[in-house]
Amino acid sequence: MWQLSEIFQELTVVAIPTRTNFRGVSAREAALFCGPQGWSEFAPFVEYSDAESEPWLYAAVEGAYKKWPKFKRNSIAINATLPRVEQGRVNELLARFPGAKTVKIKIDDFEKDSGLVEAALSFNPDFKIRLDVNGGWDLERAITNLNSYNLRFGNIFEYVEQPCREIPELAALKKVAPMKIAIDESIRKALESDFTEAKEFADIAIIKWAPSGGIARAQKLIEKIGLPVVVSSALDTGIGISHGLALAASQNQLNFDCGLATMSLLVSDVVKPALEINGGTISVSRVEPDEAFIGTYLATPARRIWWQERITRIWESGFGERWSNEQHN
Numbered sequence: 373m374w375q376l377s378e379i380f381q382e383l384t385v386v387a388i389p390t391r392t393n394f395r396g397v398s399a400r401e402a403a404l405f406c407g408p409q410g411w412s413e414f415a416p417f418v419e420y421s422d423a424e425s426e427p428w429l430y431a432a433v434e435g436a437y438k439k440w441p442k443f444k445r446n447s448i449a450i451n452a453t454l455p456r457v458e459q460g461r462v463n464e465l466l467a468r469f470p471g472a473k474t475v476k477i478k479i480d481d482f483e484k485d486s487g488l489v490e491a492a493l494s495f496n497p498d499f500k501i502r503l504d505v506n507g508g509w510d511l512e513r514a515i516t517n518l519n520s521y522n523l524r525f526g527n528i529f530e531y532v533e534q535p536c537r538e539i540p541e542l543a544a545l546k547k548v549a550p551m552k553i554a555i556d557e558s559i560r561k562a563l564e565s566d567f568t569e570a571k572e573f574a575d576i577a578i579i580k581w582a583p584s585g586g587i588a589r590a591q592k593l594i595e596k597i598g599l600p601v602v603v604s605s606a607l608d609t610g611i612g613i614s615h616g617l618a619l620a621a622s623q624n625q626l627n628f629d630c631g632l633a634t635m636s637l638l639v640s641d642v643v644k645p646a647l648e649i650n651g652g653t654i655s656v657s658r659v660e661p662d663e664a665f666i667g668t669y670l671a672t673p674a675r676r677i678w679w680q681e682r683i684t685r686i687w688e689s690g691f692g693e694r695w696s697n698e699q700h701n
């Protein structure tokens with residue numbers, strides 16, 4: 373039953389322009405396909421290796437072929453996401469997350485980006501603020517920058533996400549940092565780590581559906597890490613986001629707003645009806661692409677072939693065999 377050609381027979385590749393240059397991406401490509409449980413999405417960033425993309429394929433196939441787990445809630449509170457943009461664009465972007473009570477701001481250092489925090493607070497003085505550094509600081513810069521943010525703005529920061537790359541730096545920072553620390557890259561770039569000491573270097577775990585390898589694997593990861601969870605996404609279309617929402621909906625404990633509204637950073641989604649942000653929340657449901665949107669954002673034939681080849685390589689390097697064996701056991 374598990375034939376590559378059958379699973380991906382109606383693979384549709386889209387390329388959707390982004391509203392801002394988000395992590396160097398100006399058009400987001402995603403490979404969409406449908407299985408017995410509904411639509412799913414395979415969309416590791418194009419620079420990712422096949423090995424790093426493997427969990428994304430696992431998530432994608434699981435999403436199309438496996439039922440979602442039981443939900444503990446039917447709508448998910450989301451946070452706004454603010455990339456490093458000119459301050460003049462902050463209001464326009466934040467308005468795309470109506471009702472969000474929390475904003476995550478991508479920053480470099482205090483000098484360059486404290487203005488983004490100011491602009492976000494003038495948009496909504498009650499915002500809870502998260503900073504995301506993507507591992508960009510060494511320990512010394514982290515201490516200086518976080519103290520500067522804290523001194524300037526006070527105790528308004530919910531947490532800082534991945535201030536440093538290395539775990540020993542995070543552990544040292546945690547002892548002196550004026551705010552909580554969340555880990556993202558430390559998880560998704562090192563899925564096989566032993567996280568028994570996670571509490572020593574982090575307070576919160578960022579969990580993403582696709583890089584974790586889908587809902588079942590993400591659940592195991594969450595249990596292994598043992599920290600409070602923020603379910604987040606990776607600039608997915610509404611289809612990938614719907615699976616992140618399902619992961620969030622199935623959590624026993626969910627005490628933070630989730631990073632599941634990043635489709636607002638794309639020029640358009642491909643699903644209809646659209647995933648709508650209502651009072652800072654999104655309802656959880658299976659979604660389908662809309663033919664007109666697909667027509668507008670269809671990738672070139674050359675890009676479609678690129679994605680097909682990428683899937684084929686991962687499938688044939690052992691993934692396909694592992695997947696079908698697991699389904700029989």
Ligand SMILES: [Mg+2]
Pocket residue numbers: 504506533534556557578
């Ligand atoms: Mg992050």
